[in-house]
Amino acid sequence: MPDWLIKILLTVYTKIPPALRPTLKELFAKSTLRVESMAKRRQIVQGRRVEFLDFEIAHLLPYELLGPGPDEVLVEAECSLISPGTERAVLCGLPGARRSFPYVPGYSTAGKVVKKGGAVKGIEIGDRVTGRIKHASHETAVANKLFKVPSSVTAEEASFIELGIIVLQGIRKAAIRPGERVAIVGQGLIGQLSNRLARLLTPALIVAVAPSRNRERLAMLPGGVDRYLSLQEDPSCVYDIGADVVIEAVGTPQANITAMHCAREGGRVVLLGSSRGLTRDLDMWSAAQKKNLTVIGAHISDMPEKDASPQRWTYEQEGKLFLELLQTGRLKVADLITWRAKPEECNAVYEVLAEGGRDHVGVTFNWTIKE
Amino acid sequence: MESLRIGIVGAGAIAQRNAKEAAASGAAKIAGVFDLNHKVARDMAKALSAPFFPSYESLLASSDVEAVLLSVPHYLHKSMTIEAASRGKHVLVEKPMANTLDEAREMIACCEKNGVQLTVNYSFRYLPKIQKARQLIQEGAVGDITGIQIIAHQFKDRGYWSGARSNSPDDWRASKEKCGGGFLIMNVCHVIDYLYFVTGLKGARVYSEYATLGSPADVEDIISVSVRLSNGGIGSISASSIMRGADQAEERIWGTKGTIILDGEGLSLYSTRPIDGKRPGKMFRYAKFPNVSWTAEWVKGFTASVRQGTKPDISDREGWDNLAFISAAYQSMEKGRPMEVIPFPEHGMSRA
Numbered sequence: 001m002p003d004w005l006i007k008i009l010l011t012v013y014t015k016i017p018p019a020l021r022p023t024l025k026e027l028f029a030k031s032t033l034r035v036e037s038m039a040k041r042r043q044i045v046q047g048r049r050v051e052f053l054d055f056e057i058a059h060l061l062p063y064e065l066l067g068p069g070p071d072e073v074l075v076e077a078e079c080s081l082i083s084p085g086t087e088r089a090v091l092c093g094l095p096g097a098r099r100s101f102p103y104v105p106g107y108s109t110a111g112k113v114v115k116k117g118g119a120v121k122g123i124e125i126g127d128r129v130t131g132r133i134k135h136a137s138h139e140t141a142v143a144n145k146l147f148k149v150p151s152s153v154t155a156e157e158a159s160f161i162e163l164g165i166i167v168l169q170g171i172r173k174a175a176i177r178p179g180e181r182v183a184i185v186g187q188g189l190i191g192q193l194s195n196r197l198a199r200l201l202t203p204a205l206i207v208a209v210a211p212s213r214n215r216e217r218l219a220m221l222p223g224g225v226d227r228y229l230s231l232q233e234d235p236s237c238v239y240d241i242g243a244d245v246v247i248e249a250v251g252t253p254q255a256n257i258t259a260m261h262c263a264r265e266g267g268r269v270v271l272l273g274s275s276r277g278l279t280r281d282l283d284m285w286s287a288a289q290k291k292n293l294t295v296i297g298a299h300i301s302d303m304p305e306k307d308a309s310p311q312r313w314t315y316e317q318e319g320k321l322f323l324e325l326l327q328t329g330r331l332k333v334a335d336l337i338t339w340r341a342k343p344e345e346c347n348a349v350y351e352v353l354a355e356g357g358r359d360h361v362g363v364t365f366n367w368t369i370k371e
Numbered sequence: 372m373e374s375l376r377i378g379i380v381g382a383g384a385i386a387q388r389n390a391k392e393a394a395a396s397g398a399a400k401i402a403g404v405f406d407l408n409h410k411v412a413r414d415m416a417k418a419l420s421a422p423f424f425p426s427y428e429s430l431l432a433s434s435d436v437e438a439v440l441l442s443v444p445h446y447l448h449k450s451m452t453i454e455a456a457s458r459g460k461h462v463l464v465e466k467p468m469a470n471t472l473d474e475a476r477e478m479i480a481c482c483e484k485n486g487v488q489l490t491v492n493y494s495f496r497y498l499p500k501i502q503k504a505r506q507l508i509q510e511g512a513v514g515d516i517t518g519i520q521i522i523a524h525q526f527k528d529r530g531y532w533s534g535a536r537s538n539s540p541d542d543w544r545a546s547k548e549k550c551g552g553g554f555l556i557m558n559v560c561h562v563i564d565y566l567y568f569v570t571g572l573k574g575a576r577v578y579s580e581y582a583t584l585g586s587p588a589d590v591e592d593i594i595s596v597s598v599r600l601s602n603g604g605i606g607s608i609s610a611s612s613i614m615r616g617a618d619q620a621e622e623r624i625w626g627t628k629g630t631i632i633l634d635g636e637g638l639s640l641y642s643t644r645p646i647d648g649k650r651p652g653k654m655f656r657y658a659k660f661p662n663v664s665w666t667a668e669w670v671k672g673f674t675a676s677v678r679q680g681t682k683p684d685i686s687d688r689e690g691w692d693n694l695a696f697i698s699a700a701y702q703s704m705e706k707g708r709p710m711e712v713i714p715f716p717e718h719g720m721s722r723a
Contacts, residue, residue: 053652057643061650347645351628 033064043067045074049136050346050365052103055093058350060343065140070119072140073129077367078155080109080135083163084189084363085251088353089276096276106135108162110155111367116143123148130158131319135343137367147319150327156340157326159364160193160333162300164322165315167193167249170272170298172318173311174245176201183207183243183262184225186250186273187215189361192336194247194272195224200330207241209262214359221335231258238262247272253279260287260295268294337362342369374400375674377463378436380427380451382406382415383538385465386442389492389666390419393440396667398674402437405430408539427451431458438488438677441465444543445551449474452489456481461488461677463670467560468690470551472698472713479687483719488676490683491690493564494669499660500638504624504631505569512646514628516570519598519606521562522621523554524614532588545588553583553590554612556697562622563608564685564693570624573601573692578709579700585613596700608700691715 016024037044044064051061068074087105089097110130113123120143123129131146133139149158167190176182182203184194187210198206208225210216216228229237238261248259251273259269269288288295300315308314313321325331338360341349346365352358377399379390386406393399401421406412409425416423424430430439431454438461441451448469452462462482468491469475482489495501508516534540543549550557567573581594592613598606604626622633629642637658645651669685676683692715699710 053650054643057652059645059651347643347651351643 030064033066037066040066040069042069045138047136047138048343049104049134049139050106050343050350052091052099052101052105052350054101056091056351056354058091058105058346060346063136065138068115068117068120068140070117071142071144072117073113073120073123073143073146074115074138074140075109075111075129075133075146076114077109077111077133077135077137077139077365078128079111079159079367080106080133080365081159081163082106082135082349082353082363082365083108084353084357084360085274087350088357089251089274091350092354094276095278096274104134104136107132108159109133109135109139110149110158110161114138128155128158130155130161130323132162135346135365137343147316147323150323153323153326154334155368156337156364156366157333158323160326160362161319161322163189163193164333165303165318166190166300167197167272168318168322169300169303169313170194170247170270171197171201172313173296173298174198174247174268174270175311176203176245178202179204180244181205181207181242181264183209183241183246183259185209185246185248185255185259185262187219187228187361188249188357189336190272191247191249192218192224192361193333194249195219196331196333197325198245198247199223199225200325203245207243207262209238209241209258215361218336218338218361223332243267246270249273251275252277253282257282257287260291260293263291263293265291266293267291268296270296270298272298274299333362337364339363341365343367372398372675372678374398375461375670375677376400376402376435376437377670378403378405378424378430378433378439378460379415379419379421379442380405380430380439381442381465382408382411383442384536386440387415387538389440389442389465390415392664392666393670394419395664396670396674398667398671402435403430403433406539411538427454431455431460437461438463438673444541444549445470445556446543446549449478452478453481456485456487456489459485459487461673463490463492463673464690465492466564466690466693467491467551467556467697468687468694470549470556472691472694475687475691475694476716479691480719482687488673488683489687489690490669490673490676490685491687491693492666492669493561493568493685493689493693494665495561495565496568496685497663497665497668497672498565499663500633500657501565501569503657503660504633504638507631507640507642507646508569508571508624510646511644512629512640512642513624513626513631514643516572516600516602516624516626517604518623518625519566519570519572519600519604520623521559521566521606521608521610522619523559523562523608523610524617524619525612526615526618527554527586527592527612529587532586545586545590547589550590552697552701553581553586553588553592553594554610555581555591555594555596555608555700558612559594559608559610560693560697563696564689566622566624567689567692570600572604573714574598574606574696574699574712575601576709576711577696577699577703579703581701581704594700596703688715 128149129146242264404416440463532545576599579596581591586592593611596608
């Protein structure tokens with residue numbers, strides 16, 4: 001749209017009474033979608049999706065989208081997994097995660113292909129796929145960014161894809177060697193997945209460090225950790241761990257320091273949580289420098305698109321590996337789900353998440369339940 | 372259910388309204404009318420096709436009278452309740468229950484002793500918008516209540532204080548001794564009661580400032596009260612009967628998940644939750660409510676409690692709680708410090 005037209009539209013818009021603006025905005029969006037639909041000869045699809053309407057308010061709303069473009073597929077969701085840290089940060093307006101509302105959350109969903117564009121190869125209608133898709137009943141996605149789900153992997157398990165990739169790239173950078181001592185700081189979903197993926201690398205010991213014992217039961221399930229330490233019970237417990245490798249899976253500056261305290265001299269600390277928040281008075285000298293620590297940043301946004309190395313695989317490689325681990329039964333994730341919610345329950349789900357998540361770890365939306 | 376045979380005591384404007392609504396409720400039969408102003412009482416009795424009684428004693432002596440509805444100046448509530456209860460009559464008394472907690476204690480003890488029921492006319496609770504607000508709060512529309520605000524401002528002209536619009540002009544409303552107080556005990560008491568009802572909370576501690584700044588009275592015509600609520604929330608009241616040309620009547624109840632605004636026409640709700648199937652995060656207006664006689668509902672409820680031998684919806688406890696709040700507010704100003712609101716004595720009035 002040319003600048004002069006945007007200027008005119010903005011001038012007109014500011015003259016409209018605020019109470020009428022949402023309705024007019026909606027009408028405008030609907031009209032432009034219809035124009036686009038005709039111009040591109042793509043049908044309009046009706047769906048439902050979770051929207052953050054304002055701080056700490058989520059709601060399931062109907063919405064319209066265009067059918068798939070040439071290189072896209074239309075996915076009918078079966079199960080979507082909440083990414084607790086990121087979604088909570090946006091919902092609550094935490095530092096580093098300010099977004100404007102309404103905002104459509106979600107990026108880890110499994111479903112079925114119900115329509116495909118003419119240029120799509122390798123994926124057929126009816127195939128089960130998973131990938132970076134929002135919490136929505138229907139969504140279009142570029143076909144080659146999705147993963148085909150092996151037949152023995154359930155939609156629920158496959159919906160862990162994005163979280164799995166996040167953790168795999170961190171674990172890879174940690175380069176855990178057999179016999180090493182590992183500490184995982186934080187026992188939310190990322191922490192619990194870290195427990196299990198680290199376990200596959202045969203360390204001598206995995207210690208979970210968390211504020212309370214609320215998530216101990218899940219952490220100690222088969223494939224999880226050997227020991228569980230509660231910071232509430234003994235804040236100084238971290239100094240005795242002496243881990244060769246520490247995975248920080250919280251996402252706060254304070255947790256970064258806790259992770260450093262867990263490491264032995266010369267140890268490695270992988271910052272896996274998306275650190276949000278600002279802080280002062282961090283004693284980096286005694287926490288990191290004096291101990292000669294190696295601190296490794298590990299965020300999904302830094303994954304290479306091509307030219308993978310042993311320490312940095314591509315998004316596609318990690319995704320395939322994650323599904324393979326699920327397929328072969330070497331990794332289990334379904335028991336990490338503590339709340340299987342209907343999409344209609346999203347308001348209550350996010351209310352709990354905003355308040356800290358209580359004891360929940362994995363929370364999914366099941367899109368196959370028809371109201 | 373058999374109608375309750377009620378003797379109407381007092382024939383002022385409110386008494387006339389109460390009697391009419393009680394008769395129309397279908398739950399009561401007007402069994403007699405008494406007022407010191409015999410002419411007004413006779414006219415009222417005639418209009419209601421009920422017998423006129425020349426004295427309170429004669430009305431109480433009538434075996435046809437099961438209960439009395441007292442719409443008389445506040446300072447008479449105690450003595451007239453005690454007289455009625457002593458004669459085995461149930462009592463419906465206008466708000467406030469009494470002028471002081473000592474008076475209320477005596478009234479409750481006497482009714483308990485004589486096995487009669489006592490109710491106070493806080494019938495605004497039966498207004499559909501109030502019932503709706505209570506339902507919304509019970510459904511979690513506002514979450515945990517954190518604040519309550521009452522704003523009540525109007526203008527009472529000089530004639531009000533001398534009873535110019537009354538059938539029997541009298542300046543009792545201007546007297547602290549006879550009325551117990553001013554705008555708070557006379558008018559805002561209703562709002563305090565229905566907010567107790569709507570929220571399920573009570574005032575725990577209050578601090579107030581009040582004054583008489585523009586009325587020919589020795590009771591307050593402006594008051595501000597800060598309240599610590601029973602759940603730890605904070606409330607405030609700003610009220611006066613001397614605001615010219617800009618009446619205000621609005622209550623706000625807010626909590627961790629939303630806000631309810633009550634006003635003259637209805638209520639508005641903002642909730643972060645999808646209440647009543649409505650989209651969260653938006654202000655919604657509830658303005659269409661059925662036309663209900665709150666007084667008739669009050670009488671119906673009381674008749675049912677008498678016939679079934681159960682505690683009335685608005686019982687001595689509700690009357691006490693309201694008066695305890697108001698008394699604490701007045702004492703706070705007089706003593707210059709916050710006052711605890713005295714809870715209803717759970718172990719009976721005679722031992723309180």
